[in-house]
Amino acid sequence: MGNLLRVENLSLIRDEKRILKRINLKIDKGEIHALLGINGVGKSSLAYCLMGLSGYKPSEGRIYFEGKDITNLPLSKRAKLGITLAWQEPTRFEGLTIREYLSLSRKDEDDSLDEILDKVALKSRLYLSREMNQDLSGGERKRIELASVYAMRPKLAILDEPDSGIDMLSLERIMDFILSLREKGASVLLITHREEVVEISDKASLMCEGEIVKSGDPRMVRDYFKTRCQRTCFEKDRIK
DSSP: OOEEEEEEEEEEEETTEEEEEEEEEEEETTOEEEEEOOTTSSHHHHHHHHHTOTTOOOSEEEEEETTEEOTTOOHHHHHHHTEEEEOSSOOOOTTOBHHHHHHHHOSOTTSOHHHHHHTTTOOHHHHTTSBSSTTSOHHHHHHHHHHHHHHHOOSEEEEESTTTTOOHHHHHHHHHHHHHHHHTTOEEEEEESOGGGGGGOSEEEEEETTEEEEEEOHHHHHHHIIIIIHHHHHHHHHHO
């Protein structure tokens, strides 16, 4: 099993501030890789770099996907290669019904919309005719966006805080959803600040202040996060 994604010495400077500091990361084909860290350490910025968003061009380092250097490829070409990003804050598509939105995303006609919505614990009879507007809660929009990722059949799904706005009862379904993505052939970069989500990953990396400080067994990374990172941040907040 070879590397699907390889990041080498990736750094990012925005507004004269160093956001990412020589990031090295590897994700194998079929792997769920958790990127753990508190809010504000650069996890989303790394996701935007990998996706090729405007304003997030690395100041140094390279990004390889399936052995090809994609560092300078635009977002549209990375998407065609099979990379997709589920945003931490889901976007709204005013004027589209959920049926239309998922149909646009669907890559394989054999995937029924009923099945796709079921993967994120939503009943198709209650949602397919609804519009993608402000009447949907943040948690509903989050789950619908995850459903669209499933419909795309990506090679690499970057999930930025997929558990945000999700209650604990639904969290188990979201974790099942991530496992089902892998069953469909996707590798997953799972970005989270919740240590319990790391349990479903094959490998984990811990990010702190723009750097990856630990990488390896998920339990080891989670325990380090609990005993070192969270305590350090708590002490910093108390000093302030």
